[in-house]
Amino acid sequence: NAGVTQTPKFQVLKTGQSMTLQCAQDMNHNSMYWYRQDPGMGLRLIYYSASEGTTDKGEVPNGYNVSRLNKREFSLRLESAAPSQTSVYFCASSPQGASPLHFGNGTRLTVT
Amino acid sequence: QKEVEQNSGPLSVPEGAIASLNCTYSDRGSQSFFWYRQYSGKSPELIMSIYSNGDKEDGRFTAQLNKASQYVSLLIRDSQPSDSATYLCAVMEGKLIFGQGTELSVKP
Numbered sequence: 001n002a003g004v005t006q007t008p009k010f011q012v013l014k015t016g017q018s019m020t021l022q023c024a025q026d027m028n029h030n031s032m033y034w035y036r037q038d039p040g041m042g043l044r045l046i047y048y049s050a051s052e053g054t055t056d057k058g059e060v061p062n063g064y065n066v067s068r069l070n071k072r073e074f075s076l077r078l079e080s081a082a083p084s085q086t087s088v089y090f091c092a093s094s095p096q097g098a099s100p101l102h103f104g105n106g107t108r109l110t111v112t
Numbered sequence: 113q114k115e116v117e118q119n120s121g122p123l124s125v126p127e128g129a130i131a132s133l134n135c136t137y138s139d140r141g142s143q144s145f146f147w148y149r150q151y152s153g154k155s156p157e158l159i160m161s162i163y164s165n166g167d168k169e170d171g172r173f174t175a176q177l178n179k180a181s182q183y184v185s186l187l188i189r190d191s192q193p194s195d196s197a198t199y200l201c202a203v204m205e206g207k208l209i210f211g212q213g214t215e216l217s218v219k220p
Contacts, residue, residue: 101202105155
């Protein structure tokens with residue numbers, strides 16, 4: 001039972017490079033989320049998808065795009081990475097909006 | 113002003129004491145509230161959820177909700193060194209919003 005799987009675990013990018021963070025869940029959950037975590041800032045919501053086919057902006061969406069590819073997968077894309085996007089990124093899923101979240105193990109991204 | 117606010121911490125308590133963690137939120141319409149624990153370098157894990165006013169107990173943990181005061185708290189009784197972690201309050205405001213977290217240190 002894998003739960004929420006994020007890839008890659010670690011990534012180093014140069015300023016201006018692009019990359020996609022992948023997230024997949026095998027719990028048949030409807031809702032999926034992308035958060036970033038910086039020291040002293042808690043978890044800040046980037047984008048979320050309440051159900052397959054929908055995506056909405058969270059607290060800090062600038063510089064990111066998302067795709068809800070199907071019910072299982074929700075990817076996060078950085079088109080032109082900036083040092084301010086250095087962070088730990090967590091993907092999470094839940095059965096529905098009001099339910100607790102299940103988190104992946106995170107992706108540690110460094111932009112130089 | 114952040115929508116979900118927690119004690120700035122860090123909070124240090126001796127082993128066996130009660131640790132009290134507090135959280136306030138801005139959206140009066142919020143209906144779902146969660147406490148997560150996060151060990152250093154790990155992902156958050158759910159420890160309590162609460163949906164109605166009053167207290168909810170689960171082992172050594174008690175969550176307290178007061179919607180009129182827009183306040184939710186977590187009490188940890190008989191604190192253990194293994195409870196040392198960052199505790200995150202989360203409030204469902206259409207989407208799940210987290211506070212900045214409170215670091216708890218339990219000293220043997």
